[in-house]
Amino acid sequence: MIYSALLLAAAGTEEMEAIIAADVLVRAGFRVDIAGLESGIVKGSRGISFVIDHSLSEVKDAGHDVLVLPGGLGGVENLISLPGIDSLLEDFSSSKRLIAAICAAPLILHRRGYLNKLPEFTSHPSVRGQFGDISERWVDKRTVYKNGILTSQGPGTAFEFAFEIIRIICGDKKVSEINSGILARV
Amino acid sequence: MIYSALLLAAAGTEEMEAIIAADVLVRAGFRVDIAGLESGIVKGSRGISFVIDHSLSEVKDAGHDVLVLPGGLGGVENLISLPGIDSLLEDFSSSKRLIAAICAAPLILHRRGYLNKLPEFTSHPSVRGQFGDISERWVDKRTVYKNGILTSQGPGTAFEFAFEIIRIICGDKKVSEINSGILARV
Numbered sequence: 173m174i175y176s177a178l179l180l181a182a183a184g185t186e187e188m189e190a191i192i193a194a195d196v197l198v199r200a201g202f203r204v205d206i207a208g209l210e211s212g213i214v215k216g217s218r219g220i221s222f223v224i225d226h227s228l229s230e231v232k233d234a235g236h237d238v239l240v241l242p243g244g245l246g247g248v249e250n251l252i253s254l255p256g257i258d259s260l261l262e263d264f265s266s267s268k269r270l271i272a273a274i275c276a277a278p279l280i281l282h283r284r285g286y287l288n289k290l291p292e293f294t295s296h297p298s299v300r301g302q303f304g305d306i307s308e309r310w311v312d313k314r315t316v317y318k319n320g321i322l323t324s325q326g327p328g329t330a331f332e333f334a335f336e337i338i339r340i341i342c343g344d345k346k347v348s349e350i351n352s353g354i355l356a357r358v
Numbered sequence: 359m360i361y362s363a364l365l366l367a368a369a370g371t372e373e374m375e376a377i378i379a380a381d382v383l384v385r386a387g388f389r390v391d392i393a394g395l396e397s398g399i400v401k402g403s404r405g406i407s408f409v410i411d412h413s414l415s416e417v418k419d420a421g422h423d424v425l426v427l428p429g430g431l432g433g434v435e436n437l438i439s440l441p442g443i444d445s446l447l448e449d450f451s452s453s454k455r456l457i458a459a460i461c462a463a464p465l466i467l468h469r470r471g472y473l474n475k476l477p478e479f480t481s482h483p484s485v486r487g488q489f490g491d492i493s494e495r496w497v498d499k500r501t502v503y504k505n506g507i508l509t510s511q512g513p514g515t516a517f518e519f520a521f522e523i524i525r526i527i528c529g530d531k532k533v534s535e536i537n538s539g540i541l542a543r544v
Contacts, residue, residue: 191377191406195513198404206406213399213409218384220377220392221409223399298539314541327381328542331514353484355500356514357543 176203178236184246187216188327193240196334199350205231217244228256239264243275272322274333293323331356362389364422370432373402374513379426382520385536391417403430414442425450429461458508460519479509517542
């Protein structure tokens with residue numbers, strides 16, 4: 173079985189979070205589509221150029237198993253206003269496919285109310301104050317998986333974030349198999 | 359003081375190792391030049407496109423404080439045969455500037471004899487057998503810094519690798535300062 177991931181990116185996306193998630197998922201056998209407003213080179217949150225391979229409209233209906241939302245404050249603001257993001261989130265949510273958001277990206281889900289029913293969630297600690305009424309359910313954990321939504325904290329938790337996506341979709345064995353080459357502390 | 363890093367990359371470079379090192383160094387205030395045979399988009403070891411900003415000839419004499427060599431077996435083979443790599447290594451070595459190699463990239467240094475005088479070094483465990491006569495000095499540590507050469511093991515040690523570069527050049531305080539945003543386990 174070949175799984176697939178749709179990773180959204182934009183100018184200002186945190187480069188490490190995007191590339192770690194994409195690379196680790198490829199190592200686990202996923203097809204990874206990096207998509208945004210349009211294909212091309214953009215600069216990430218630290219000014220490092222990276223490549224968006226597809227416009228969202230090209231790949232949005234491909235039935236990916238997971239939607240991956242990387243952080244970077246500027247990138248998250250761009251993804252919040254990305255045309256098509258509302259229907260994309262609704263598609264993943266209604267078909268019970270995994271939505272995974274790291275760093276500031278849980279704010280994308282919060283603005284659409286997708287975190288409202290979760291017993292707990294996390295994000296980068298620096299944006300903890302931006303969750304309004306639900307901020308009391310913010311927890312200081314490196315990854316949190318509840319009700320089909322995975323949240324995580326930052327670049328330094330990106331390996332655990334990617335491993336958790338793989339664990340949820342493929343199981344524990346696949347994680348230990350790929351980490352024998354990656355060598356991340358888990 | 360603004361420090362600078364020259365990060366070499368090629369088709370087949372391990373994407374995470376390049377981007378983690380570059381991003382973390384930018385967070386520590388470094389100017390980072392990603393250079394290779396020529397500027398442009400290349401595909402990394404897992405097929406993820408990334409961007410080489412400069413040809414090596416454009417930036418080789420800019421007096422960077424550290425030379426960063428990422429892994430990925432195909433990328434390392436390309437860097438071993440990169441025109442100008444011999445004189446570049448000699449420049450960094452003779453002026454006692456830091457050379458930092460991760461994953462399979464210590465093989466680049468080995469082929470030119472730069473590891474011969476080190477009491478110990480490391481690399482990705484999968485290439486441990488490729489160091490010939492000096493393989494008895496290979497050690498299973500996540501980072502090793504000896505005689506101006508830093509070696510490290512793989513994508514999962516890339517944060518520690520980048521932090522060690524910063525520690526050597528800027529000191530411990532800078533590492534803890536930037537890790538408050540990165541959130542890596544150290």
